[in-house]
Amino acid sequence: MRAHAVAVASLPPFSNQRGCPQCGASYEIRVHFDRDCALVSGDHFHRVCRCGHRWLERCSEEPTAPVTPPAG
Numbered sequence: 001m002r003a004h005a006v007a008v009a010s011l012p013p014f015s016n017q018r019g020c021p022q023c024g025a026s027y028e029i030r031v032h033f034d035r036d037c038a039l040v041s042g043d044h045f046h047r048v049c050r051c052g053h054r055w056l057e058r059c060s061e062e063p064t065a066p067v068t069p070p071a072g
């Protein structure tokens, strides 16, 4: 039985200059990488503020570009 996980694309982008949306603190926010959990399907970050608020952000990766084979 699998939980209905949200797609990473629906998460806000990862930013190093973002504070807590609840208390406004931009420091002492724990960030840890997670790639497989019941909440989100894909690579993403978990943020946990000291105030207890927690949220998710997706990786700031660029969309996968098509691979072009070397000519010749």
Ligand SMILES: [Zn+2]
Residues within 6 Å of the ligand: 020, 021, 022, 023, 024, 025, 049, 050, 051, 052, 053
């Ligand atoms: Zn906070």
Ligand SMILES: [Zn+2]
Residues within 6 Å of the ligand: 034, 035, 036, 037, 038, 039, 040, 044, 046
């Ligand atoms: Zn997760």
